[in-house]
Amino acid sequence: MDLLRFITCGSVDDGKSTLIGRLLYDSDSVSLDVLATLEKRQTSTGNVDLALLTDGLKAEREQGITIDVAHKYFTTPRRKFIITDAPGHVQYTRNMVTGASNADLAIVLVDARQGVVEQTRRHTLVAALLGIRHFVLAVNKMDLVGHDEAVFQQIVADYAAIADHLKLPHIVAIPVSALHGDNIVKRSRKLSWYKGPSLLEHLESVPSTADANPHEPRFQVQYVIRPQTEELHDYRGYAGRIQSGTYRKGDRVKILPSGLESVIEALEVSQQEVEAAVAPQAVVIRLRDDVDVSRGDSIVVADHAPTTTRNLEATLCWMDERPLQPGRKLLVQHHSAVVKASVSAILSKTNIQTYAHSAAESAQLNDIVRVQIKTAVPIVADSYHNNRTAGAFILVDELTGDTLAAGLIESS
Template sequence: MDILRFITCGSVDDGKSTLIGRLLYDSDSVSLDVLATLEKKRSATNSTDVDLALLTDGLKAEREQGITIDVAHKYFTTPRRKFIITDAPGHVQYTRNMVTGASNADLAIVLVDARQGVIEQTRRHTLLASLLGIRQFVLAINKLDLVGYDEAVFQKIVADYQEIAEQLKLAHVVAIPLSALHGDNVVKRSKHIGWYHGPSLLEHLESVPVPADANPHEPRFQVQYVIRPQTEELPDYRGYAGRIQSGTYSVGDRVRVWPSGLETVIDVIEVDQRAVASATAPQGVVLSLRDDVDVSRGDTIVPITAHPAVVRELEATLCWMDERPLRAGRKLLVQHHAAVVKASVTTILQKTDIETFESQGTDEAKLNDIVRVRLKTALPLVVDEYRQNRATGAFILVDEQTGATLAAGLVAATDPEYFTQEVPVEPIFSI
């Protein structure tokens, strides 16, 4: 049974937590003890309905404010598929949380309040989800009950969002009218929306294709830990632990260790302390190599036929997350999984306008700005362009003094000529 990872995003009070709660509740994915707790809270507040948002709002402070601040994860299963849900906060100041949640998602549910229509956060979250490699979108027009289930309202929002889809060249967008509060078109099709003949939200989630996790033709493995027990039983053992980020590794593969470029052969692959003949992404493994070569935390081991970029300069798209603006010349750290290197931002090339999605010149990046920059690192990094491999094309920028996360970054290009190429995509919008 495959797994679909999806994120719900949108503005504040669009009903994301209620929608997830409805999905869990109506698909019988809530345990009996949790149901009993919800019933107690309903009785204590003399409410006629269970507060479904409580199924995702995990922190007391959040519930007291009536908003969801952190990223919440929920899991449920139907007979057709397993699901991992990420509920991202709607406040603009928590855009960083949305970026974190979307980085591993296969599909984005963009919620729009039927009374508000498409607003800035709708555009911002759609842009970020698109940049983060999400290809499947659901435009979930919520709270249709508050506008009398009016088809004209639905069609107007669809038309407005279609402009965004065309601008961003979104390949697959499905629009679904619903009311999360009353369960219309969430799990079961609604009797109140007779003019809509498409699937319910859950029906669509169960049938949408799940993309491959990574590029299978370019194996990648970055060392997270070097294991050297140096015990009497294992005096000379040396293993390299980490997660296979893409592709397949087999015993006997001739590999190269980057950035040093040293060559050797895989002697042993261990999964859960058992020797195996091969392993595939995203398995966690320990590799043992035939030769005593110098391998450190953050190094990348790939077959000699693979072609990662080993660079000290690259272009990247950043979502800036710090109150202090970014300007050219800023020194910081690039953390690419286990690899951490000193770097500087040599140039801020452009900023994306949230209203028009057009690029404009700028000399700084402010909080939540999306900018394209050129980075120079003190030591080589082994990366891929994000469009080719999401696992190895993402990184974060970290403040050298405080250790605070400054930005989420996506490798846009290691070759400036390639960076300027356009890849046309015909948008497909379904209702």
């Protein structure tokens, strides 16, 4: 059984948490003790409050909104799923960025009464920037518009304009009522004019893009293992997780950014030697030669080496209350590698309403901007659109350690 990671996003009160709860509830993925608790806490209409399955924070339960990113896991006979419930308020866009970074598919919820709104556009843009290519437009609360097909078709047409602008390749539109379970797990007779799959049927059939193995081999050292024992005094291993691709014993590799070369003498997984290891396995790599390798260095197959550079062009989602100004000094954290850097220029800012790019002198909280970054030492740079894992980074305040922005490498 393969794995599909998906995120639910959209504006506040569109019903994201209820939709996830309905998926879990109707697919029999709720444990008996949790089920008993839910059935004791019904809403004023007599329905089970399904949002309680995902809204775990006390503040979320009290306000009836999602603040933090929630992850839920469930399995059907056909597939395993990891669900990310992203908050809808604009001030929590940074949480949505975190949740979408590992997703293969995005469910964009739209309230049938409200239609496409600013957060619909914002979350679709963020999901597209983060490399998600499969989208479900879930038009929710169809029961509140009398299950009217014309309402659904108008929202589909409005969203198609967004999809065309962002060049989204795979979109399926489904009318649903998360509260009553219409078209969530099973197709509903109340929406008999709709001839497509239910939401779960589509999720079970959509191709998964989670496989990291087709990409070029990438591995970054997290820890250098040098046991201080007499019997292992010659042992030197480099531990980390394979970010993408496949590594094999005997591969000729290059250490970056130094450029030194060696050969993989041994690969260890769970303290056992193996002939090959694939992403996302955690491994220890041992090299034939005694070369200088430190935490944050990359070990790549020599014939597939990426660029090393001190100049990056990147897209940022700015996450700090304080605005970003050109020239600001900060840290680029690229997985295990942490280097000093500065934002040398803000090239453009994206208008959420029109998706147009305009000049900008600064970036405010939740702005999406394109920037130039100069690093103090070279870093390994893969384009995010070629390799989602290796092409992502964060910006960190060097004094406080606060995360300032999520970044996607566009070019170097």
